[in-house]
Every structure is written in structure tokens, then in C-alpha cells.
Amino acid sequence: xxxxxxxxxxxxxxxxxxxxxxxxxxxxxxxxxxxxxxxxxxxxxxxxxxxxxxxxxxxxxxxxxxxxxxxxxxxxxxxxxxxxxxxxxxxxxxxxxxxxxxxxxxxxxxxxxxxxxxxxxxxxxxxxxxxxxxxxxxxxxxxxxxxxxxxxxxxxxxxxxxxxxxxxxxxxxxxxxxxxxxxxxxxxxxxxxxxxxxxxxxxxxxxxxxxxxxxxxxxxxxxxxxxxxxxxxxxxxxxxxxxxxxxxxxxxxxxxxxxxxxxxxxxxxxxxxxxxxxxxxxxxxxxxxxxxxxxxxxxxxxxxxxxxxxxxxxxxxxxxxxxxxxxxxxxxxxxxxxxxxxxxxxxxxxxxxxxxxxxxxxxxxxxxxxxxxxxxxxxxxxxxxxxxxxxxxxxxxxxxxxxxxxxxxxxxxxxxxxxxxxxxxxxxxxxxxxxxxxxxxxxxxxxxxxxxxxxxxxxxxxxxxxxxxxxxxxxxxxxxxxxxxxxxxxxxxxxxxxxxxxxxxxxxxxxxxxxxxxxxxxxxxxxxxxxxxxxxxxxxxxxxxxxxxxxxxxxxxxxxxxxxxxxxxxxxxxxxxxxxxxxxxxxxxxxxxxxxxxxxxxxxxxxxxxxxxxxxxxxxxxxxxxxxxxxxxxxxxxxxxxxxxxxxxxxxxxxxxxxxxxxxxxxxxxxxxxxxxxxxxxxx
Numbered sequence: 241x242x243x244x245x246x247x248x249x250x251x252x253x254x255x256x257x258x259x260x261x262x263x264x265x266x267x268x269x270x271x272x273x274x275x276x277x278x279x280x281x282x283x284x285x286x287x288x289x290x291x292x293x294x295x296x297x298x299x300x301x302x303x304x305x306x307x308x309x310x311x312x313x314x315x316x317x318x319x320x321x322x323x324x325x326x327x328x329x330x331x332x333x334x335x336x337x338x339x340x341x342x343x344x345x346x347x348x349x350x351x352x353x354x355x356x357x358x359x360x361x362x363x364x365x366x367x368x369x370x371x372x373x374x375x376x377x378x379x380x381x382x383x384x385x386x387x388x389x390x391x392x393x394x395x396x397x398x399x400x401x402x403x404x405x406x407x408x409x410x411x412x413x414x415x416x417x418x419x420x421x422x423x424x425x426x427x428x429x430x431x432x433x434x435x436x437x438x439x440x441x442x443x444x445x446x447x448x449x450x451x452x453x454x455x456x457x458x459x460x461x462x463x464x465x466x467x468x469x470x471x472x473x474x475x476x477x478x479x480x481x482x483x484x485x486x487x488x489x490x491x492x493x494x495x496x497x498x499x500x501x502x503x504x505x506x507x508x509x510x511x512x513x514x515x516x517x518x519x520x521x522x523x524x525x526x527x528x529x530x531x532x533x534x535x536x537x538x539x540x541x542x543x544x545x546x547x548x549x550x551x552x553x554x555x556x557x558x559x560x561x562x563x564x565x566x567x568x569x570x571x572x573x574x575x576x577x578x579x580x581x582x583x584x585x586x587x588x589x590x591x592x593x594x595x596x597x598x599x600x601x602x603x604x605x606x607x608x609x610x611x612x613x614x615x616x617x618x619x620x621x622x623x624x625x626x627x628x629x630x631x632x633x634x635x636x637x638x639x640x641x642x643x644x645x646x647x648x649x650x651x652x653x654x655x656x657x658x659x660x661x662x663x664x665x666x667x668x669x670x671x672x673x674x675x676x677x678x679x680x681x682x683x684x685x686x687x688x689x690x691x692x693x694x695x696x697x698x699x700x701x702x703x704x705x706x707x708x709x710x711x712x713x714x715x716x717x718x719x720x721x722x723x724x725x726x727x728x729x730x731x732x733x734x735x736x737x738x739x740x741x742x743x744x745x746x747x748x749x750x751x752x753x754x755x756x757x758x759x760x761x762x763x764x765x766x767x768x769x770x771x772x773x774x775x776x777x778x779x780x781x782x783x784x785x786x787x788x789x790x791x792x793x794x795x796x797x798x799x800x801x802x803x804x805x806x807x808x809x810x811x812x813x814x815x816x817x818x819x820x821x822x823x824x825x826x827x828x829x830x831x832x833x834x835x836x837x838x839x840x841x842x843x844x845x846x847x848x849x850x851x852x853x854x855x856x857x858x859x860x861x862x863x864x865x866x867x868x869x870x871x872x873x874x875x876x877x878x879x880x881x882x883x884x885x886x887x888x889x890x891x892x893x894x895x896x897x898x899x900x901x902x903x904x905x906x907x908x909x910x911x912x913x914x915x916x917x918x919x920x921x922x923x924x
Contacts, residue, residue, distance in 0.1 A: 241260050242257055242258065242259050243260055243689070243691045244257055244746075245669075245687075245691050245745075246678075246687070246688035247270070247670075248676060249288070249668075249822075250284065250819040251819075252413060253347070254271070254282070254285075254412060255271045255745075256285065257269050257271060258288075260692060264289075265670055268288040268289075270282055270285055270412060272412075272416050273420075274416050274419075274420060278419070279412070279416055280408050280415040282412055283817045283829060284817060284819070284823060284829070287828045288670070290829075291668070292695060294825060296652055296653070297696065298650060298653060298657075299697055299698055300312045300313070301313045301315055301662070301665060302318075302660075302663040304661045304662070315697065318662055318664060319704075319707060320711065321662060322711075325338075326338060326618075326708075326712045327712060327713075335364040336363070336364045336365060336366055337614075337616060337617040338617070339364065339367075339368060339607070339619045340355050340358070340359050340620045341604055341622070341626060342622050342623060342624060343624020343625060343820075344374065344623065344820065345624065345650075346622060346623035346649075347676045347677060348677040349674065349675050349678070350675040350726070351705075352595075353595070354569070356572075356597060357570055357571045357718075358705050358708065358718075360570060361574045361709070361717045363575065363579075365575055368598050368603065370601045372586075372589070372599050372600040372602065372904075372905075372908050372911075373531045373601065373913055374530055377535045377539075377589070377599075377908035377910050378525065378530055378535065378539045379596075380588075381535070381539035383593065384540065384592065384776065385540055385772075386543065386552060386560075387560075387765045388561060388764055389561070390553070390559055390560055391561060391682065392414070392523065392524045393520075393522060393556050394418050395416075395420050396520065396555055397426055397520055397521055397522040397556040398427065398519060398521065398556065399426060399427040399519075400418055400421060400428050400429070400521070401431070401511075401522070401523045401545075402418070402428070402526070403524065403525040403529065404432060404528020404529045405432075405524055405525065405528060406438050407524070407526075409816045410814050410816075412816075418524075427443050427518055429445075429511045429515060430442040430444070430446070432448070432528060433876060434810070434875060435874045444507060444510055444511045446503055446508065448502060450796065450808050450915040451533070451795045451796045451912075452501040453528075453532075454537050454786065454787060455492065455497050455787075456497075456508065457538065457541035457545060457786075458488070458489055458491075458787055459497050459508055460508065460512040461485065461492075461548060462493065462494065463494055463513065464515075464549065465489060465548070466490075467516075469513060470516070470550075471548070471549055471550025471551075473550070474770075475550075478759075478763070479547055479771070480771055481774075484784065484788070485548075485772035485785050488785045492787070494508050519551075519556075520555060520556030521549060521551050522556060523545060523551070525539065525543075531911070531914035532795065532910065532914045533797065533904070533910065533911070534792070535908055537783065537787060538786075541787065546558050547772065548772075552770065553756050553757055555755050560758070562751050562754065563681050564679070564680045564685055564750055565733040567733055569730055571717065574717075580613060581598045582598075582606065582613060583599070583600040583603045586603075586909045589909060599908075599909075600904075600908070600909030602631065602901050602911060603909065604616065604626070604639065605630065605635055605636055608639040608642055609635070616643070617645065618645040619640075619645075621646065621647070621656055622650075622666075623650065623666065623701070625654045625820070625821050625888060626640065627655040627659070628655050628656070629896065631911040631912075631913045632899055633894050633896040634862070634897060635901060637659075640659045641659060645661050646662075647660060647662045647664065648663050649664045649704060650665075651667075652825055654821070655887065655891070664699070665697065665699070666698055666699065666701055667695070667700040667701075671695065671700065672688070672694070672702065672723070673690040673723050674702070675688070679747075683749045683751055683753065684746070684748055685741060686747040687742060689745070700723065702726065703723075706718045735750070736748050758770075772785060773785050782907060796808060797860075797911070797912035798860055805918050807878060807919065808878060808918075809879070809880055809882055809918040810881045810914070811882060811884050811913055811914050812881045812882070812883075812884055813883070814884065815885070817829040821886075821887060821889075822885075824885070824886065824888060836883045836886050837868050838867045838868070838880055838881070838882050839872040839875045840869055840870070840872065840880045841875050841876065841878075841879070843877045844877055844878070844880070849922070850920075853870075855868060855922070856922060856923065857920070857922075858918050859898075859918060859920075860916055861900075862900055864897070865882075865892060865894060867882065867886075867892075869922075880918070882898075883895070896913065898918060899911065899913045899916060
């Protein structure tokens with residue numbers, strides 16, 4: 241039997257058609273507007289049954305014994321133990337001594353709301369996401385510029401500027417749209433330090449020096465304005481701060497800056513003019529901008545290009561979402577007044593959104609190890625693996641070890657779960673009904689519908705949170721006995737029910753798609769306009785226009801130690817087979833560890849006679865890892881690309897052993913995990 245649902249094995253939330261035989265998942269296929277032979281393939285989805293029925297799935301609750309080993313337990317015993325610890329810290333210390341750390345694997349829609357609801361009603365402000373090292377920091381920069389985060393209508397564009405993203409590895413629906421547009425004559429510009437397959441087919445590829453995206457954006461702004469290619473009507477009618485932006489951008493001349501960031505001035509000019517003069521054009525920025533020390537200013541500068549060219553919210557441009565009206569579920573009003581979260585040092589980031597809340601995950605380690613701003617004693621880690629994915633993994637590992645009580649909710653045993661006191665087995669995406677963020681931030685609403693029963697004794701995330709909430713005395717706050725009842729209540733303002741969504745697997749549209757909504761509604765900014773200049777930022781002590789205070793020298797971790805660590809290390813690639821550190825237990829996806837390599841340019845390999853397969857030691861001031869070499873011209877001389885996400889598979893490959901968490905972006909708390917100075921030595 242074939243059924244429709246949404247795959248949530250990564251954050252793309254692709255609509256899929258699955259085949260279920262005798263109650264078991266047999267296969268899954270992604271839907272697309274393209275014919276099957278033209279769709280971008282997803283190797284994870286091809287291995288969906290292997291993932292769901294892996295012998296390494298966690299299928300029963302586990303409790304750590306006094307000798308350190310785990311024993312199986314019933315759900316009643318495990319949840320009662322966790323609930324007792326919640327009650328202990330509330331009575332003996334204070335509720336904020338308990339934290340809840342969320343990874344990306346359970347989605348940022350209702351599952352994020354449920355966790356926040358539990359913690360807020362319990363009395364702790366410390367529900368923490370990982371958005372400081374993901375797109376939420378970038379979303380804040382978009383929001384401070386034009387009120388939200390736009391999405392590109394790439395399939396309708398005549399020019400596509402892709403900045404720090406390779407959607408064939410991350411967002412296949414977008415990859416399909418790009419390929420469709422290019423096959424129909426759209427021009428393609430790619431900004432990426434790596435010669436990705438997308439860069440190889442670009443009309444212009446700008447192989448930028450890692451971490452210097454903001455400088456490139458400012459030179460492009462300068463070029464567009466100096467050539468009078470800006471959209472005068474849009475700027476005059478719907479923006480504020482253009483004069484300030486023009487003055488600041490005039491300091492960033494292409495001929496001066498381009499050579500320093502590894503670019504040909506002629507190519508930069510050509511790219512700026514092509515993007516500004518081709519209508520409609522869209523700009524797709526991605527994870528390559530994330531995890532950078534300069535994330536906020538660089539993304540603000542890139543976002544300004546959208547307004548400068550008037551491509552915002554126009555067909556084939558960057559469209560403003562039409563969010564679904566929802567009943568608020570996070571119960572923020574239940575938090576006690578005057579209790580700051582452990583992320584209090586980043587107030588703008590904590591409050592820029594009505595739903596994102598606290599996203600600086602590095603503060604979890606601060607609170608545990610340094611008691612700043614106060615101590616955490618207990619932590620629930622849901623759908624995350626901080627021992628591998630947080631910057632400075634050695635520090636993150638120490639933090640998890642020092643906790644008095646650690647609970648992990650996951651599908652598989654991870655390096656983080658190995659340190660837990662209680663492990664609660666979670667159901668996979670095909671085993672639960674869920675309302676994803678992708679279904680609420682914009683029309684249409686598409687339901688992630690349960691198509692098979694949970695494997696073993698695993699539970700869906702909603703059931704774990706609801707039942708735990710009831711056991712810590714929050715029965716009135718979690719009255720729903722099914723996820724359908726909870727979703728129906730959350731969707732009530734939209735007038736949509738789960739039953740309607742199941743009857744319409746292609747989605748239910750609450751509001752018809754509209755463009756140029758700013759003409760009637762304005763922008764969701766304090767001025768109601770597209771803000772090249774932000775008074776909010778200026779009044780908070782930050783640059784109102786990107787880089788008006790200049791470009792900081794050390795935008796790369798350990799930049800002040802270049803003599804000892806002369807190469808730029810790049811965290812990459814996001815392999816379509818995996819999602820961050822997930823699924824490296826699946827034999828069908830491993831293929832003999834393919835991709836677990838260090839890409840090094842022939843010019844950098846030659847002095848040490850490094851050849852393919854040679855073991856390399858990569859060292860930073862934080863630590864050393866060893867990984868096989870691949871001599872490749874995909875990277876620029878002076879930089880290496882280190883395979884990402886393999887630390888759970890083998891700690892010797894853990895890239896975050898190298899990364900720094902001491903220096904962070906002052907607005908978003910983002911450490912420099914994407915780029916850092918390092919040293920490479922052939923192991924002899």
C-alpha cells in the first residue's frame with residue numbers, strides 16, 4: 241500500500257510517497273514537480289528501510305547501573321526516574337538548574353513547542369536549541385533587515401545567486417528548482433570556497449576565501465550602486481538607510497578587496513552586474529555562512545543585496561513567507577519573572593523571534609563547567625549529539641560528564657548517549673504524526689503522517705514529552721491523549737484539522753500565494769520598511785549598517801596564530817547520505833567510509849609528498865585528529881576541507897576536536913566552527 245507523508249530524516253521536510261507492506265516500510269520516494277528521471281536523488285531516502293529497521297536502533301528505555309553498564313527498563317520506571325529528578329531539583333535547588341538541549345533531528349515545529357511548553361510550565365527558561373550554529377543566526381540577520389527569512393522561487397528565476405550552499409546535498413527540492421531554471425536558460429552564480437558540482441556548472445564561480453563573505457557582499461553592493469544598477473523605485477518607496485549603506489559600501493572597492501579574498505576583480509564585477517541587471521533574480525544563502533564568527537554582519541550584507549536590486553517578494557525572486565496562524569503552545573507566560581536563561585548574554589538573539597527562544601547552545605557548557613550565569617545540574621538532550629556537534633568537543637564532553645543527571649532521547653546510541661543516566665528510545669519520522677516548522681512558516685500546510693507503528697518500544701517525541709509533563713505535575717498543561725488532538729488545537733486559528741490534512745496529502749493552503757505583500761502590509765520591521773540601516777542595532781551598540789565600523793581582522797578562529805597554523809581548515813561537506821552525525825551506523829550508507837577524507841590542494845600536498853590515502857594529522861590549538869588525505873583541486877591553495885560529522889562513527893575523525901568555543905559572535909553567540917587556522921602533517 242502506498243501512503244503520503246513527509247520525510248524528516250533531515251531538515252528539508254520533503255513530501256514523500258512510501259510503500260508499506262504488512263505494516264512494514266518497504267520503500268520511500270521523494271515527490272517533485274520534475275519527472276522521476278530529472279529529480280535529485282536522496283541516498284538516505286533510498287536507505288529508509290535500512291534506517292528504520294536497523295539492528296542498532298534503540299528500542300527500549302535504558303537506565304545506567306552503579307557499575308556503569310546499562311540495563312533495560314520499562315517506560316514507567318524510566319519516566320518515573322526522570323520525573324523524580326525534575327521534582328528533586330525544583331524542590332532542593334531551583335527549576336532553572338534543569339536544562340533541555342534540542343538538536344535538529346526532531347524538527348523545529350511542534351516538537352520544539354512541546355519541549356518549550358514543558359520547561360516553561362515547569363519553571364525553567366533553559367530550553368536551548370542549536371540555532372547559533374545553524375540557520376537561526378542567519379534568520380536573525382534576515383529578520384533585522386526585512387522582518388523575516390525569505391525563500392527563493394528559484395524555478396521561476398532568470399538569475400540565481402547561490403551563496404555558501406550545495407542543495408544537492410542538503411535541500412533536494414531547491415536543487416530540483418535550480419536545475420530546472422538553469423536548464424531553461426537561467427544564469428547561475430555560485431559563491432563557494434569549494435568547487436562543488438553546482439560551482440562546476442555555474443556561469444560565474446567565485447571561489448572566496450573562507451570566512452570573508454561579508455567583504456564580498458559589500459564590494460558587490462558598491463559595484464551595483466556605482467553603476468546605478470539598483471532598483472530606484474523600490475529603494476525610494478520601501479526602504480530606509482540607503483544613503484548610509486551607499487556611504488559605507490563606498491569604502492569597499494573591488495580592486496582593493498577582491499585579491500585579498502582570493503577573487504578576480506573582473507569576476508566580482510561581472511557577478512554583481514549580472515545579478516543586479518537580470519530580472520527576476522533570487523539569492524539562496526546557506527549553511528556556508530553559518531558557524532562563522534562574522535555570521536551576523538556578513539548575512540546582513542548579503543541580505544541587503546535583495547533589497548538593493550528590488551528582488552524581494554517578487555515572482556522568481558526571494559518571497560516573503562505567509563505564516564500559518566497558530567495557537568501559541570510554548571506557554572512563555574508561565575515562566576517566573578526575573579529568572580534569566582543561561583543564554584542571557586545574548587538578549588537580541590533570544591528575543592528576535594516569537595518562537596525561537598534561546599539558541600546559543602555553547603552556554604550549556606558554560607553553565608555546567610563555569611557556573612555562568614549559574615549552574616546546570618540536569619540536562620535532557622533531545623534529538624542532538626553535542627559531544628560531537630558542539631565546538632571544542634573535548635570541553636563539551638567534560639560538560640556532559642560533569643552533569644549530575646543526563647537524559648538522552650534518540651533513535652540510536654550516540655557518543656552523547658553513552659554518557660547518559662537514562663536513555664529514552666525515540667520513534668523515527670515514519671513512525672509518528674507531526675506538524676513540522678516547514679508546514680507552519682508558510683503555505684501550504686503538509687502533514688507528516690504516521691505510516692507505520694513505532695519500532696520496538698520506541699515512542700514518538702510528542703508522547704515522551706506529554707507523558708513526562710504529566711508525571712512532573714503538569715497534567716492540566718498536557719491534557720491531550722493523542723498528537724492529533726494537540727495539533728488540532730494548535731491549528732484552530734487557521735481553521736484546519738489533522739483529518740483535513742490527511743484527506744489532502746498535497747497540503748492545505750490557508751491563504752493564496754501573494755507577491756509584493758509589502759505594498760499593502762509593509763515589512764515586519766520597526767520602520768515597516770526594508771532596513772539597510774537598523775536603528776535597533778545601533779541603539780544596542782552594534783553597527784546599524786553592515787561593516788560601518790570596519791571589517792574585523794580575525795574572522796577565522798586562531799587567526800592570530802597563522803605562523804604556527806598556516807592553513808585554513810574548512811568544515812565540510814554536508815553529505816546527502818547523512819544528516820550531521822546521524823546514520824553512520826547504516827552499512828548501505830557507509831560505502832567503506834567514502835568521503836571521510838581531508839581534501840588538500842596539490843600545491844599544499846607537494847612539500848610533504850602527501851598522496852591519496854596518506855594519514856594526515858590536522859592540529860589546532862584545541863587538539864589533533866587524523867584522517868586520510870585526498871589530493872584535490874576542489875579546494876583553493878592555502879585551505880583544506882575536512883570531512884564533517886564522522887566523530888560519532890569514530891572519535892579520531894571528530895572535526896570538532898579542532899574547533900574553538902572561546903570566541904563567539906557577540907550577537908548570536910556563534911563560534912567559528914566553519915573555518916579555523918590549522919596545521920597538517922603527514923603521519924610517517
